[in-house]
Amino acid sequence: MTLDDLTQRLRDFAAARDWEPFHTPKNLTMALSGEVGELIALFQWLTPEESAAWRTDPAREFNVEDEIADVTLYLLRLADVLGIDLIAAANAKVDRNEKRFPPLPR
Template sequence: MEPCSGPGTLSAMDVTQEQQALREFAAERNWDQFHTPKNLAMALAGEAGELVALFQWLTPEQSKRIMDTTEAEQVRDELADVLIYALRLADVLDVDLSTALQDKVAKNHARYSIERSRDNAAKM
């Protein structure tokens, strides 16, 4: 599987190219039979849980500095696993992630206006 072309930025990542690479990776191993929406969603949740576990008992200050610790590689790996399963799930469900992201950001802009949300972490 070829890595994304951008140097560490999501905006530089070609989502369709990454999904194609993941599709081929799974097909070569005959994993499509296991990559059902249910299984991929559960795997995504599991990987998110592994990421959360790395932060579980850290103070807010420690969590900000985690990439300066020995856990940095684990954080990167778990983030990558979460992204892999999210990309694969979207591909299997034929969800256009670019459109979904743009739609969700627009909804968030409408739901969380600057006037009501600035310096306020409460969900409204």
């Protein structure tokens, strides 16, 4: 499945539930922020070693994957509602970052 396929699936999901009126940039941004907060909470009090070993706890592994999915879906839906090509925007940002942060000399 591509991002375009997933975007269409989300459009269809929202349309089937008549959620489009609620999927405003403000609401989607707030929902995205809430999901990022839930992801943060999963790592909040862990040591760096514990956070790197997140897959060793099956419950944490499930919850991290679930929250990453929520963040991804809200971000994709927001980009769609705003008419932003997420891949193009991300590539443009990496291009700018490559100029701002040149590689270290080796």
